[in-house]
Amino acid sequence: xxxxxxxxxxxxxxxxxxxxxxxxxxxxxxxxxxxxxxxxxxxxxxxxxxxxxxxxxxxxxxxxxxxxxxxxxxxxxxxxxxxxxxxxxxxxxxxxxxxxxxxxxxxxxxxxxxxxxxxxxxxxxxxxxxxxxxxxxxxxxxxxxxxxxxxxxxxxxxxxxxxxxxxxxxxxxxxxxxxxxxxxxxxxxxxxxxxxxxxxxxxxxxxxxxxxxxxxxxxxxxxxxxxxxxxx
Amino acid sequence: xxxxxxxxxxxxxxxxxxxxxxxxxxxxxxxxxxxxxxxxxxxxxxxxxxxxxxxxxxxxxxxxxxxxxxxxxxxxxxxxxxxxxxxxxxxxxxxxxxxxxxxxxxxxxxxxxxxxxxxxxxxxxxxxxxxxxxxxxxxxxxxxxxxxxxxxxxxxxxxxxxxxxxxxxxxxxxxxxxxxxxxxxxxxxxxxxxxxxxxxxxxxxxxxxxxxxxxxxxxxx
Numbered sequence: 001x002x003x004x005x006x007x008x009x010x011x012x013x014x015x016x017x018x019x020x021x022x023x024x025x026x027x028x029x030x031x032x033x034x035x036x037x038x039x040x041x042x043x044x045x046x047x048x049x050x051x052x053x054x055x056x057x058x059x060x061x062x063x064x065x066x067x068x069x070x071x072x073x074x075x076x077x078x079x080x081x082x083x084x085x086x087x088x089x090x091x092x093x094x095x096x097x098x099x100x101x102x103x104x105x106x107x108x109x110x111x112x113x114x115x116x117x118x119x120x121x122x123x124x125x126x127x128x129x130x131x132x133x134x135x136x137x138x139x140x141x142x143x144x145x146x147x148x149x150x151x152x153x154x155x156x157x158x159x160x161x162x163x164x165x166x167x168x169x170x171x172x173x174x175x176x177x178x179x180x181x182x183x184x185x186x187x188x189x190x191x192x193x194x195x196x197x198x199x200x201x202x203x204x205x206x207x208x209x210x211x212x213x214x215x216x217x218x219x220x221x222x223x224x225x226x227x228x229x230x231x232x
Numbered sequence: 233x234x235x236x237x238x239x240x241x242x243x244x245x246x247x248x249x250x251x252x253x254x255x256x257x258x259x260x261x262x263x264x265x266x267x268x269x270x271x272x273x274x275x276x277x278x279x280x281x282x283x284x285x286x287x288x289x290x291x292x293x294x295x296x297x298x299x300x301x302x303x304x305x306x307x308x309x310x311x312x313x314x315x316x317x318x319x320x321x322x323x324x325x326x327x328x329x330x331x332x333x334x335x336x337x338x339x340x341x342x343x344x345x346x347x348x349x350x351x352x353x354x355x356x357x358x359x360x361x362x363x364x365x366x367x368x369x370x371x372x373x374x375x376x377x378x379x380x381x382x383x384x385x386x387x388x389x390x391x392x393x394x395x396x397x398x399x400x401x402x403x404x405x406x407x408x409x410x411x412x413x414x415x416x417x418x419x420x421x422x423x424x425x426x427x428x429x430x431x432x433x434x435x436x437x438x439x440x441x442x443x444x445x446x447x448x449x450x451x452x453x
Contacts, residue, residue: 002333003326007400009265016319020258034306036313037281037288039251059312063305095431112448113407113430114247118255182401182436183415183426189433194403194453201435205401209437 008198014191018137019055020117024069024124051123054138058145068146072128074139076152079159082131086166092188096121096130136164136192171197180208257281259451261324266452268438269396270331273350281321288314328353336361337384338395398439406432408449413440
């Protein structure tokens with residue numbers, strides 16, 4: 001009954017989250033609006049573009065009832081520019097500055113702010129110059145299910161792979177910045193990168209903390225810490 | 233205020249309750265899957281979501297007999313979404329049960345933790361713990377010397393009670409500007425300040441941000 005998984009989301013769970021992202025579709029068939037559990041969907045009338053959650057867009061695509069318009073950042077020219085930026089930076093390229101409007105720190109009265117996957121960062125009107133949180137998952141899913149909706153799917157696939165390599169190297173290089181107290185800023189990181197880096201990076205921070213704690217204990221207790229070995 | 237702010241404002245206020253609840257449930261699920269300790273049970277949210285799932289199941293059952301191909305496709309969409317919701321709820325509850333099972337005595341003795349469980353979770357925790365301790369007692373503990381029979385011994389500076397490690401490193405996203413936070417280094421010179429700006433992602437100790445997560449100012453990723 002209990003979930004046999006360790007803490008942290010698994011890649012399939014990240015993909016599940018990613019399927020809640022809004023994407024833009026071009027319907028080929030009419031479909032009246034539906035009252036779904038996650039809110040109503042707009043009626044579909046060809047050829048008017050509509051934003052739908054990715055899971056529904058994929059269902060329509062598979063049944064050839066709609067085409068998916070890839071988000072602007074998922075084009076060879078945008079990805080090329082982001083890749084140039086990415087290779088020149090030691091940090092991740094900055095995330096899209098979308099709907100992250102400044103809010104005061106008072107948690108009363110203001111409604112809970114939305115965050116990915118519910119920010120419209122992958123619709124046709126999304127910014128083209130930055131990778132959203134679920135960039136890798138969304139790119140892979142769209143290339144898999146809707147390759148014919150891309151102008152040049154192979155170029156996109158190649159650029160995604162290059163971006164991924166460049167960014168994974170940064171995840172690994174981040175180890176040197178880690179400290180026992182944590183508190184590392186990783187702006188612009190993606191969902192799948194968090195999932196992949198969690199065990200490693202989290203493990204390093206936790207390990208450093210335990211070493212530190214033991215060192216302090218030894219200094220306090222004058223080095224009489226033989227049975228502290230168990231704590232490590 | 234630029235155009236993005238205005239757009240965000242509009243879309244924000246227009247968000248239907250259903251969508252809002254999906255967002256809350258998703259956030260609660262991710263947090264529960266990531267956090268080292270059990271989080272407060274979102275009673276009102278779960279009541280609403282379960283009630284709506286129940287109604288949707290009834291609707292699907294009523295319409296299943298309809299052979300019209302158009303209605304049939306609508307039904308497929310409804311069912312697909314239903315399954316996604318059921319997965320979210322199930323995975324959320326199972327992640328909680330995993331934590332309850334892992335630290336039973338800690339949950340029973342720590343009053344602030346036990347208040348985070350729902351009524352049925354508390355009932356499960358107690359019943360399961362009684363069963364398990366009776367089983368241990370009858371199968372082997374009763375043959376030990378009396379001094380060694382306890383399962384919650386704290387003598388000798390080492391506690392037998394397993395508790396979650398609240399200093400575990402977690403990944404989190406800042407939802408509201410929170411100003412500066414102090415990160416302790418190994419001595420005063422190594423103390424650092426973090427600027428908690430909306431939208432940023434950090435690796436921090438769970439214990440240092442836990443209150444902000446409960447307040448909804450930070451979410452786990």
